[in-house]
Amino acid sequence: MDKTWNNKAWFLVLPVLVLVAFSAVIPLMTVVNYSVQDTFGNNVFFWAGTEWFEELLHSDRFWEAMVRNLIFSFIILAIEVPLGIFIALNMPKKGWGVPVCLVLMALPLLVPWNVVGTIWQVFGRNDIGLLGYYVNALGIDYNYVQDPFDAWVTVIVMDVWHWTSLVVLLCYAGLVSIPDAFYQAAKIDGASRWAVFRYIQLPKMQRVLLIAVLLRFMDSFMIYTEPFVVTGGGPGNSTTFLSIDLVKTALGQFDLGPAAAMSLVYFLIILLLSWVFYTVMTNYDAER
Amino acid sequence: MARIEVNHIRHSYLPNPQKDSDFALKEVHHTFEDGGAYALLGPSGCGKTTLLNIISGLLHPSHGQLLFNGRDVTNLSTQERNIAQVFQFPVIYDTMTVYDNLAFPLRNRRVPETDVDRKVRETLDMIDLASLAKKKARGLTADQKQKISLGRGLVRSDVNAILFDEPLTVIDPHMKWVLRSQLKQLHRRFGYTMVYVTHDQTEALTFADRVVVMYDGEIVQIGTPAELFERPRHTFVGYFIGSPGMNVLPVSLDGRTATLGAQRIELPGVPKAEAGAVELGIRPEYVRLGREGMAVQVSKVEDVGRHKVVRANLEGREIAAVIGEDDEMPAEPKVRFDPAGINIYAGSWLVEMGA
Numbered sequence: 001m002d003k004t005w006n007n008k009a010w011f012l013v014l015p016v017l018v019l020v021a022f023s024a025v026i027p028l029m030t031v032v033n034y035s036v037q038d039t040f041g042n043n044v045f046f047w048a049g050t051e052w053f054e055e056l057l058h059s060d061r062f063w064e065a066m067v068r069n070l071i072f073s074f075i076i077l078a079i080e081v082p083l084g085i086f087i088a089l090n091m092p093k094k095g096w097g098v099p100v101c102l103v104l105m106a107l108p109l110l111v112p113w114n115v116v117g118t119i120w121q122v123f124g125r126n127d128i129g130l131l132g133y134y135v136n137a138l139g140i141d142y143n144y145v146q147d148p149f150d151a152w153v154t155v156i157v158m159d160v161w162h163w164t165s166l167v168v169l170l171c172y173a174g175l176v177s178i179p180d181a182f183y184q185a186a187k188i189d190g191a192s193r194w195a196v197f198r199y200i201q202l203p204k205m206q207r208v209l210l211i212a213v214l215l216r217f218m219d220s221f222m223i224y225t226e227p228f229v230v231t232g233g234g235p236g237n238s239t240t241f242l243s244i245d246l247v248k249t250a251l252g253q254f255d256l257g258p259a260a261a262m263s264l265v266y267f268l269i270i271l272l273l274s275w276v277f278y279t280v281m282t283n284y285d286a287e288r
Numbered sequence: 289m290a291r292i293e294v295n296h297i298r299h300s301y302l303p304n305p306q307k308d309s310d311f312a313l314k315e316v317h318h319t320f321e322d323g324g325a326y327a328l329l330g331p332s333g334c335g336k337t338t339l340l341n342i343i344s345g346l347l348h349p350s351h352g353q354l355l356f357n358g359r360d361v362t363n364l365s366t367q368e369r370n371i372a373q374v375f376q377f378p379v380i381y382d383t384m385t386v387y388d389n390l391a392f393p394l395r396n397r398r399v400p401e402t403d404v405d406r407k408v409r410e411t412l413d414m415i416d417l418a419s420l421a422k423k424k425a426r427g428l429t430a431d432q433k434q435k436i437s438l439g440r441g442l443v444r445s446d447v448n449a450i451l452f453d454e455p456l457t458v459i460d461p462h463m464k465w466v467l468r469s470q471l472k473q474l475h476r477r478f479g480y481t482m483v484y485v486t487h488d489q490t491e492a493l494t495f496a497d498r499v500v501v502m503y504d505g506e507i508v509q510i511g512t513p514a515e516l517f518e519r520p521r522h523t524f525v526g527y528f529i530g531s532p533g534m535n536v537l538p539v540s541l542d543g544r545t546a547t548l549g550a551q552r553i554e555l556p557g558v559p560k561a562e563a564g565a566v567e568l569g570i571r572p573e574y575v576r577l578g579r580e581g582m583a584v585q586v587s588k589v590e591d592v593g594r595h596k597v598v599r600a601n602l603e604g605r606e607i608a609a610v611i612g613e614d615d616e617m618p619a620e621p622k623v624r625f626d627p628a629g630i631n632i633y634a635g636s637w638l639v640e641m642g643a
Contacts, residue, residue, distance in 0.1 A: 182379050184341075184375070185437070185440075187346065187366040188393075190393055192396065203382050
């Protein structure tokens with residue numbers, strides 16, 4: 001078959017290529033540049049080869065941050081996805097309740113991340129924080145500044161507060177797209193509440209859930225601002241997730257080479273995990 | 289299977305209906321006989337789906353009672369009424385196989401698995417889907433999906449009635465014929481009470497033994513397809529059924545004669561109505577075009593294949609006439625009304641003719 005070649009098309013994609021180059025490719029290449037060299041500033045570079053990568057992969061500090069981060073992502077997914085589905089199922093489908101619920105749900109999403117951190121940082125303090133003070137008054141010893149477990153609870157609750165709405169809104173969008181006839185047919189077929197959920201609602205929500213899980217996973221795996229504001233990665237290193245560790249290395253210690261190597265590994269991990277998620281879930285979708 | 293009595297049922301979607309116009313269903317009083325094939329025919333918004341949903345229990349009527357075989361079921365849930373309903377858009381459980389779709393209503397009712405298997409296999413044969421039993425339901429065509437919807441109803445042996453809510457809307461035209469004749473066959477073989485909602489007169493007339501024509505929340509006529517055609521009880525029925533619909537002309541009545549402008553029309557009998565302004569209805573099939581009768585001006589001729597439809601002007605009124613495909617159009621066309629096809633309407637309702 002004859003193909004028509006027309007190189008004019010390149011001009012049409014050029015603007016977007018330039019944009020992507022400046023916003024993603026060039027910065028990424030700078031990082032690659034740093035990752036294979038050592039520098040002490042003043043634009044003096046020494047070739048380091050794969051040294052930083054080897055060092056990183058043998059560093060306990062890196063793996064600990066990674067494990068911490070994976071556990072964190074797992075916990076928030078395990079809470080936010082079922083909770084989000086549950087809330088979406090119980091939201092009104094019509095009437096004045098709909099806009100009220102939607103606005104309430106959207107509110108946490110509209111708060112800037114560092115403000116979320118500040119809110120919870122103050123909220124959880126046991127001298128002046130509403131939450132911290134009363135939890136302690138109830139006789140529960142709660143102090144996120146000193147106790148690693150309390151710090152984790154705070155960061156997780158904060159993330160659930162901040163992001164469950166996203167899962168809710170996505171699921172809700174999936175739910176309202178189900179025609180009434182499905183529920184009517186289910187009634188006629190004598191389906192139980194659980195059967196309606198399992199065979200009508202869940203299948204219809206599946207696509208949006210895939211997106212919700214992907215988004216929440218990537219976001220939580222890259223979480224920085226909120227725990228940084230609340231705990232600063234502490235107490236000790238107990239809430240030092242990958243990105244916090246990265247910033248500590250790059251800006252705290254000014255180890256640009258190791259930090260660049262870490263960024264690249266970090267980037268590849270996210271890329272890989274997202275790809276795995278996506279393929280697994282879309283394949284599952286195609287098989288059915 | 290059951291005889292379904294709709295006992296003075298009224299329904300309004302408003303919380304406090306006051307006027308007649310607040311009611312989507314004004315007052316319906318009718319009995320669907322056991323084993324009958326009924327069509328509910330009417331334009332969109334005439335209340336036919338409302339009536340169907342009241343029968344199936346998806347809606348609770350504002351007033352009135354519903355009886356299945358003499359037993360009051362007005363307050364029973366959909367599930368307890370044991371009816372099957374096929375909706376306008378195919379409702380299937382995507383994630384299940386065809387087999388599991390059909391087994392679903394039985395499993396929900398905790399029927400033993402051996403019985404489920406036997407019933408499902410029987411039903412699969414009935415609806416001709418046995419070869420697809422193991423396939424996922426989501427990959428099927430629209431007509432196959434509709435058959436699954438139907439099958440989920442048929443699979444329950446004790447089903448009281450099967451209700452159809454415009455089930456062929458999304459089906460390709462050539463499959464409509466196939467499905468419709470399969471439905472008729474099922475009806476003949478198993479004698480289900482079937483109620484079929486549609487706004488398509490062909491569908492209604494070919495499917496049903498008796499057609500219930502609804503208009504504006506009321507039943508205007510119940511009859512066989514032939515009755516609806518020959519003696520529409522309401523001008524709406526005359527207009528709605530038939531293609532083109534009945535000609536309705538305002539005339540003034542005087543004994544056996546109706547006067548339309550300068551024309552005098554002999555009636556087959558003396559209508560039992562007061563003399564004065566009434567309407568004369570005549571189907572285009574009974575309007576004879578020839579060299580005798582009342583002069584008309586022909587405005588256009590539509591060739592619809594097997595016959596031609598002539599649109600003409602009679603005394604300032606549009607009328608339609610049907611002539612044969614090969615019939616000649618006279619140079620000075622005139623029309624006569626075949627007395628057998630003349631109906632007189634007062635206030636839109638049919639008036640009886642006396643001798």
